[in-house]
Amino acid sequence: MNSRCVETTPFAGQKPGTSGLRKKVSVFKQPNYVENFVQSIFNALEGYGGQTLVVGGDGRYFNREVIQIILKMAAANGFGRVLVGQGGILSTPAASCVIRKHKAFGGIVLSASHNPGGPSEDFGLKYNITNGGPAPEKVTEAIFAHTQKISEYRIVDAADIDLERVHATRLGDMAVEVIDPIADYAALMQELFDFDAIRGLLASGSFSLCFDAMHAVTGPYARKILEDMLGAAGGSVIHGEPLEDFGGGHPDPNLVHAHELVERIGKPDGPLFGAASDGDGDRNMIMGRGRFVTPSDSLAIIAANATAAPGYAGGLSGIARSMPTSLAADRVADALNIPCFETPTGWKFFGNLLDAEMATVCGEESFGTGSNHVREKDGLWAVLMWLNILAAKKMTVDEIVRGHWQTYGRNYYSRHDYEGVDSAAAEGLMDHLRALTGTLEGKSLGGYTVAFADDFAYTDPVDGSVSTKQGVRIGFSDGSRIVFRLSGTGTEGATLRLYVERYEPDPARHDLETQEALADLIAIAGDTAEIRARTGRDAPTVIT
Numbered sequence: 187m188n189s190r191c192v193e194t195t196p197f198a199g200q201k202p203g204t205s206g207l208r209k210k211v212s213v214f215k216q217p218n219y220v221e222n223f224v225q226s227i228f229n230a231l232e233g234y235g236g237q238t239l240v241v242g243g244d245g246r247y248f249n250r251e252v253i254q255i256i257l258k259m260a261a262a263n264g265f266g267r268v269l270v271g272q273g274g275i276l277s278t279p280a281a282s283c284v285i286r287k288h289k290a291f292g293g294i295v296l297s298a299s300h301n302p303g304g305p306s307e308d309f310g311l312k313y314n315i316t317n318g319g320p321a322p323e324k325v326t327e328a329i330f331a332h333t334q335k336i337s338e339y340r341i342v343d344a345a346d347i348d349l350e351r352v353h354a355t356r357l358g359d360m361a362v363e364v365i366d367p368i369a370d371y372a373a374l375m376q377e378l379f380d381f382d383a384i385r386g387l388l389a390s391g392s393f394s395l396c397f398d399a400m401h402a403v404t405g406p407y408a409r410k411i412l413e414d415m416l417g418a419a420g421g422s423v424i425h426g427e428p429l430e431d432f433g434g435g436h437p438d439p440n441l442v443h444a445h446e447l448v449e450r451i452g453k454p455d456g457p458l459f460g461a462a463s464d465g466d467g468d469r470n471m472i473m474g475r476g477r478f479v480t481p482s483d484s485l486a487i488i489a490a491n492a493t494a495a496p497g498y499a500g501g502l503s504g505i506a507r508s509m510p511t512s513l514a515a516d517r518v519a520d521a522l523n524i525p526c527f528e529t530p531t532g533w534k535f536f537g538n539l540l541d542a543e544m545a546t547v548c549g550e551e552s553f554g555t556g557s558n559h560v561r562e563k564d565g566l567w568a569v570l571m572w573l574n575i576l577a578a579k580k581m582t583v584d585e586i587v588r589g590h591w592q593t594y595g596r597n598y599y600s601r602h603d604y605e606g607v608d609s610a611a612a613e614g615l616m617d618h619l620r621a622l623t624g625t626l627e628g629k630s631l632g633g634y635t636v637a638f639a640d641d642f643a644y645t646d647p648v649d650g651s652v653s654t655k656q657g658v659r660i661g662f663s664d665g666s667r668i669v670f671r672l673s674g675t676g677t678e679g680a681t682l683r684l685y686v687e688r689y690e691p692d693p694a695r696h697d698l699e700t701q702e703a704l705a706d707l708i709a710i711a712g713d714t715a716e717i718r719a720r721t722g723r724d725a726p727t728v729i730t
């Protein structure tokens with residue numbers, strides 16, 4: 187088989203963001219664009235000769251074509267074996283599971299997560315390391331450095347591999363195994379959770395669930411695990427067929443985009459439990475009848491009740507949350523007398539803590555929860571954890587949430603996104619806030635006293651690496667916080683994220699409407715950051 191070196195020149199802007207390289211499909215489709223980035227990944231790695239690479243994606247438009255390119259380049263670069271999901275499919279947590287289980291050198295995951303798919307929408311590509319987790323910053327920086335000086339890439343001339351059936355074949359000297367994308371993941375879930383108890387809950391007749399797969403990758407996983415293995419009624423999984431454009435929808439599991447689920451659960455005879463996941467299956471939204479569970483509360487509640495699941499019966503070593511995630515998990519950690527780590531946004535920052543067994547469960551406000559079972563956040567894992575807790579406690583979602591607030595107090599929490607803002611204006615707003623941080627401490631803003639204000643920086647407790655400029659936080663003396671940062675996953679202009687949180691210990695005040703409860707702080711945030719003047723926006727595009 188002929189292996190060729192192809193001359194190429196660098197593309198500007200192949201810099202991985204919060205989670206890999208995400209761009210419009212039209213950008214990825216430029217000749218050599220994918221090849222340059224994949225070769226730069228390989229150039230940044232050492233010691234992979236003869237080793238195993240895992241490849242799969244969320245099935246979005248362009249997934250199959252890119253997989254064929256990666257297979258041919260992996261063969262030309264000397265990998266010994268590639269495991270690729272049938273149909274080119276692997277959910278992000280399943281890819282992490284396969285990398286770990288088969289002791290692969292690493293993996294390439296194709297996804298733009300919750301961003302829409304299709305010829306005029308988004309595509310993404312990221313590298314995961316041996317522990318199954320997203321490459322840390324030192325690796326992504328090395329990849330970026332290679333993209334800026336690349337002059338050639340290597341590829342074999344060969345026919346495309348048949349991805350549609352599970353089988354083993356070869357590409358030159360490299361073995362290719364097209365694997366069942368669900369089997370390893372489903373087996374892991376069975377080890378972690380009490381499937382008998384969940385089966386009993388689902389068979390009880392008084393319980394019903396609806397899982398919205400949003401025409402994304404989780405559909406086949408959810409059908410297999412929830413319907414086939416656990417006995418949920420046929421049709422419990424909706425939008426279960428993965429489509430290249432997600433049916434034209436926005437595969438982001440929140441109250442805005444998972445509106446059909448929200449409508450179903452709002453009906454008097456609707457399901458008792460509802461959940462949704464995103465394009466690549468790592469995010470989740472949890473609902474019960476009459477109750478939306480914020481991702482921050484979900485993390486805290488999972489941490490407080492995890493021992494109900496056999497895989498966590500021995501207790502947790504610690505909890506980790508991203509900085510903008512609410513402080514609800516910190517209160518659980520205090521009660522359990524375990525540490526709670528505050529990391530920058532991005533699942534990659536949890537990897538070292540999990541590897542060092544300093545944390546067992548992790549979560550982010552951006553609808554991500556997970557544990558040490560893989561090194562990605564995991565949507566179905568969160569759903570199964572909730573079902574396991576519901577089965578063990580024999581309570582409704584609403585009862586569990588209220589009970590949690592009674593014990594720990596409630597952290598009212600909301601995120602306001604201003605999408606598609608002019609990039610220079612957004613950077614200007616952040617610079618303005620950074621300049622203010624040194625001047626705010628002790629001052630009163632709208633009646634709230636500033637306890638601290640800073641630009642969040644993180645020193646990894648395991649390897650000592652430092653990440654700066656991770657978002658501006660303003661904390662008040664009553665425990666309330668406002669946080670500002672720019673998204674690292676958008677593909678058009680800038681997205682300003684404002685995170686607002688207020689702590690309320692008094693159960694008599696746990697039933698306020700969230701935006702009302704936070705109204706003062708939202709106004710303070712708008713004034714302090716000069717959002718209207720600097721962005722020209724009167725209101726956020728999405729509120730979660």
Ligand code: G16
Nearest residue numbers: 204205299532533550552673674675
């Ligand atoms: C990615 C990261 C998450 C992060 C999220 C939002 O999620 O893996 O850790 O919280 O982006 O990031 P940003 O606020 O920078 O847009 P996903 O699901 O998009 O891979």
